[in-house]
Amino acid sequence: MFDLYVVGAGFSAASGAPRETEILPRIFSQPKNKPLAKILTEVLYPDTADWPAKVSFQEVISRLDLIRYYRPYPNIDYNLIDQCENRLMQEMVWILHPDNTGLNQDLYRLFVHDLAGNADFLSFNYDLVLEQALADLGETIDLHLDLTDHPVSVSREANPSRTLLKLHGSINLKFCPQCKTIFRFMHINAKDQYCLDCGSLLNYFLVAPTLFKAYELPAIRDIWYAALIRLIRSEQISFIGYSLPDSDLLTYQMLDTAFRMNGKKQRVYLVNGPHFNPVKFINIYGKNLINTKFYFEEWVEKHKEGLNH
Ligand SMILES: [Zn+2]
Structure with a gap:
């Protein structure tokens, strides 16, 4: 697994x-x-x-x-x-x-239920698709963030079952540029919102791959460091629908560093469809890379078939 x-x-x-x-x-x-x-x-x-x-x-x-x-x-x-x-x-x-997405929730629930085992997640997505699937199955999530809930405090589980590190932020989060507090919004909307502590206008917690603006935020540095440690300790990693874009140089360096620090033993699977050129992944992982050539949907389907036989 x-x-x-x-x-x-x-x-x-x-x-x-x-x-x-x-x-x-x-x-x-x-x-x-x-x-x-x-x-x-x-x-x-x-x-x-x-x-x-x-x-x-x-x-x-x-x-x-x-x-x-x-x-x-x-x-x-x-x-x-x-x-x-x-x-x-x-x-x-x-x-x-x-409200504007939410197709095929069954696919995501199937993925979490049948395939995800006890795995943790790194995500480059701003959306809440994975959170929703995990919550539907009763899983509790550690985002590795010191959050203030807005507007009310939501009771949290003492021991979250999963770690989900959102390296580029999330649509339900905003941060205060003054106090650096991260707020999580129960009701996502695009209106201006203000810091509950100092009254500053809050910024979206959606992070550019260059990280210049976000680098001042201790929260972002913590998430990236936690991701590096998770990557180093993993024996089997699966990349799903992630293309390692050229603009994301920091991720390339993080994956490369983690692979070396792991002792180059980890096995890495790519689930990016049949037309994806895996050269950037091969440059990092060499022969440890297994390119499945499946799209996510096919891959979940294959595993389901495999489990039934
Ligand atoms: Zn503030």
């Missing part, structure tokens, strides 16, 4: 969550977001007319993160960059809101 599942966008696709390159066209097709598309085109992609169909959401927020950090252009209003990023994240929260 697997010790650890690492899940990306392809894992959530069966929930109705859009694929990476469907997100921006969907956001910009709304008339209210035309000004946003115009600004982003001018700042990020002035020479590429059809960029929204070619670029992932995470690449755009990574580029905004880089621009904010290095401030390479003298004539840009950097408050506008912040506003654009905030607007994009607001739209993303709506796209991934459980």
